[in-house]
Amino acid sequence: MSASWADVADSEKAASRAKPAYVPPHLRNRQSEPVAHLPQNDRGGYGGQPSRWAPGGGVGGGGGYRNDVGRPGQGYGGRGSGGWNNRGGGWDREVNPFGDDADLEPAVLENTGINFDAYEDIPVETSGGDVPPPVNTFADIDLGEALNLNIRRCKYVRPTPVQRNAIPILLAERDLMACAQTGSGKTAAFCFPIISGIMRDQHLQRPRGSRTVYPLAVILSPTRELASQIHDEAKKFAYQTGVKVVVAYGGTPINQQLRELERGVDILVATPGRLNDLLERARVSMQMIKFLALDEADRMLDMGFEPQIRKIVEQMDMPPRGMRQTMLFSATFPSEIQRLAADFLSNYIFLAVGRVGSSTDLIAQRVEYVHEADKKSHLMDLLHAQRETQDKQSLTLVFVETKRSADALENWLCMNEFPATSIHGDRTQQEREVALRSFKTGRTPILVATDVAARGLDIPHVAHVVNFDLPNDIDDYVHRIGRTGRAGKSGIATAFFNEKNAQLARQLAELMQEANQEVPEWLTRYASRASFGGGKKRGGGRFGGRDFRREGSFGSGGGRGNDYYGGGGYGGGGYSGAPSGGGYGGAPSGGYGGGVTSAWD
């Protein structure tokens, strides 16, 4: 679809700019990027509808949102066929997030090019009492007709392992701590049950008479771009269900977000800072929250974020645990953070699809010893080699440690005629979004990034992740390389290792070994040398994740909550490995999801 970097270079030359002149970062990306345009509909015509969704009646007489009026067949319960067929119906101006009328004939759904078996042998471990059994198909789940149609529209044919297991648990109204590998479909795993649950509760009355709005669900994300991505996905899943999804994050004027909120909100996707702002202004209340989801939950509960999350969850008007349903999702979940997380959960089920913190073996991992001073030229070698061999569409994501070095490396690459851009927290939100878009479309097929881009972002065609600077934490490494090898596709990850990373050596070597990667001999030597004390326990066994409640040392906390043992102890859980019929392992034909888009993290 979009240009490769070779094309870009060519076209820039062809564009008679004499030579690809160096453009300073603050002037780059100015031209062709359309600034987020307004949706074709501004929903201005809602005015007179009585509002079910805006408790305050909205501003100016209730800019309410209800699109189920006059659609008896729509909605929950599978009666009739409504939903897709009422477009153009005058008052219903919900944007079609699918853009066009995709053909829903089965033939289209027979996907090609997907790695069907990629996730079939992954072990699943659950613990906690009375774990609902997994399902094999979306049809086995009672999500409601409108949501099922959207799932088909997304071309999801079969649920992924985390979806098969998590969705029944969440539909059973249980709290959940879920660990599943990067790119395995976590977003949909928590969005489907939330949307379905809200459809059931559509009659719920919310307070009215003020400018405060009362969402029924809140989904928190550590970065703005991830919040935006979740919002986009959730809107697809919620299309014509009558469930309204709104996003709120910083770096952008709050007024537009306030107006969106006033039109009604069921699911609020947000970053913590902006949500706290909205709560303090009393423009949002959490009194009616039924669902709380933390994406990248271990990050949300680490040192930098935990106070903000605690404030939102414990010090505002959020119903206490047990009175809401809480779901935590991540690919990594160190046990010390699990311990913290237990504060927010009630009688929860722990679910691990694959080992907690493991990487997928779809990613070919390489580690190269590179002195600090040689990194740039080494990167250039990699990029040159890649230009020869890689698919034209393929993108390269380069991680560095600091915002400054991201700028510096971007500059250096551009000066050397590599089409690069960058994303980090010192750039304006607009610059960040332009950079990400420019990368995604292939206009700038090299993106230099800090950890702002490490988690959750679903960027198709990332063929190569380069850890120019390795992170200090192995879990960050797992998330970074997880930007490739998604949805059953393969990818490459290259890390530059030197003396500064000695502390990471042992964990890195272990991780690579677990993922069946070749560990260079010199790294093994480093690993044994640097094995003193450091590092987190990565567990040992072949199987399953690690529920910290099972680690044997839970006595340490003493009276820390009485729900550690779940309702029925651990009896209900257990490992369901590939060969046994219990889990999804027994499914005959494997595979799911064709043309799988971006509901995958």
Add this chain to the structure above:
DNA sequence: AAACTCA
């Protein structure tokens, strides 16, 4: 170290 409101 970086991420997370606004002013």
